Amino acid sequence: MKKLLFAIILFCSSTGMVHAQSEKYLNAMKGNLQAIDSGFKNPAYLLTLANNFERIATAEKTQWLPYYYAAFCQVQLAFMEQDKNKIDGIADKATQLINKADSLEPNNSEVSCIKSMIASSHMMVDPMQRYMQYGPESEKQLTMASTQDPTNPRPDFLKGQGLKYTPEQFGGGCKTAKVEFQKAMDKYLVYKPASELTPNWGMDITRQMLEECNAK
Secondary structure: OHHHHHHHHHHHHHHHHHHHHHHHHHHHHHHHHHOOHHHOOHHHHHHHHHHHHHHHHHHHHOOOOHHHHHHHHHHHHHHOOOOHHHHHHHHHHHHHHHHHHHHHHOOOOOHHHHHHHHHHHHHHHOOOHHHHHHHHHHHHOOOOOOOOHHOOOOOHHHHHHHHHOOOOHHOOOOOHHHHHHHHHHHHOOOOOOOOOOOOOHHHHHHHHHHHHHHHH
């Protein structure tokens, strides 16, 4: 009887510890997610958030989302960086982080989107010289993302974004981009994230870019 009672107490204690850890993880993630929008106004703060997510990932070890968001912040920082000599290093750090997310959550559409963004950030250092290396990789990752989750609006948004900033003589411009933006918007209107931590970004910027293209 004593052994049984001890086992029950041990089980309850372990359950309580797991619950406490999960609450701590959830609160840490939510707090940093709420701050991401502010990071777009301050690149240094975006780096702080990337580091925060990486620390959460290191502590949790089995959670892919902290690595995902750390990579997301890093690649956004790469796009915002004005010094082209620094972009590759930032993008390489994003690659390290997203590869860890990929190892924990293989064949994930959101992870493939980040990989596409990383390839694009490398390409933007010198588009004319780097397109043949990074352009096809970016497109390949978006194709994979759409296949992995056809309901995910972000691959369509990223395709549209890429086309919007591609010269018309190379098949880009608003005429082709708005088709992808509209597909993304249609999906955003019905998209339901799996949880409160699941990626759910892009709707506002999609709407803005669609309006810009429709106005032309």
